[in-house]
Amino acid sequence: MSTEPVLSSLYETRDVEVARCGALALWSCSKSNTNKEAIRKAGGIPLLAQLLKTSHENMLIPVVGTLQECASEENYRAAIKAEKIIENLVKNLNSENEQLQEHCAMAIYQCAEDEETRDLVRLHGGLKPLASLLNKTDNKERLAAVTGAIWKCSISKENVTKFREYKAIETLVGLLTDQPExxxxxxxxxxxxxxxxxxxxxxxxxxxxxxPLVNLLVGINQALLVNVTKAVGACAVEPENMM
Structure with missing residues (x-):
């Protein structure tokens, strides 16, 4: 499916419903790697950045959904940073819409491998809403996205200091049991x-x-074991932790 007619209609329309349908089509297209590249080459990122400024939540969901899909590609992550999209992702973490919160957190998770992006999330006030959303555990898809964003943001020490201030570490410990992998x-x-x-x-x-961390060492999920080993190894530096 060609993405260019979709992009063209999004640029030209002033009708919110038409734009929303176009954004939904783009989101669907963005699940294919070939289409991701086509969207980028056709100027999709500046357009998505522009659409992200709307106040219509039903428009924001497919726009952020598209960004989340595309942020798996390094070229996109650089463009997302260049277009100052992180600020709007952070702003929409404060929405009441769970799906929008989930997609924003997931996009941050994808982008926060990059140090400058991690700094931007902090500077735009994104760490506090992420820490807050940790307490809302009923929606597991959103919780996975939020914990993923917190993980990647925690690679920067300045962010860890903020998470400690927001009591996120205590909340994370409380999530070590009875959660999906x-x-x-x-x-x-x-x-x-x-x-x-x-x-x-x-x-x-x-x-x-x-x-609870030690108990997780018996699992078979490779990604989980890598992280558990690192966490237990860090704690084992102090003998009293292992008594």
Whole structure:
């Protein structure tokens, strides 16, 4: 399916419903790697950045959904940063719409491998809403996206300091049991980054987080085991953690 007519109609329309249908079509197209590249070459990122400024939530969901799909590609991540899209993703984390929150968190998760992007999330005030959303555990897809974003943002020490301030480490420890594996991988990934610092290892121990981490060493999920090994290894630096 060619993406150019869709992009063209999105540029020209002033009708929100027509634009929403175009954005939905683009989202559907963006699930294919070939189409992702076609969207980028046809100037899709500046257009998506423009559409992201709308106040219509039913338009924002397919726009952010498209960005989330495309952010798996490095070329897109650079363009997303260049078009100042991170600021709007952060803003929409504060929406009441769960699906929009999920897609924004997932897009941040994809983009936050990049150090400058991690800084932008912090500078635009994105860490506090992410920490807040950790407490809403009923929607597992959203929780997986939020914990993923927190994990990647935690690669930067300045962000870990903020997460400690927002009591996110205690909340992460509380998510070490009774969660699906896609959530656990991210929770443990975030803790493995936080536990590089003594102060956070103390928090994890005092919250009773060591035993649940050790219990996860018996699993077979490769991604989870990698993160658990790193987290337990960081905690084992201090003998009292392993008693």
């Amino acid at each position: 896609e959530v656990l991988v991210n929770v443990v990934g975030a803790l493995s980054e936080c536990c590089q610092e003594h102060e956070n290892r103390v928090i994890v121990r005092k919250c009773g987080g060591i035993q």
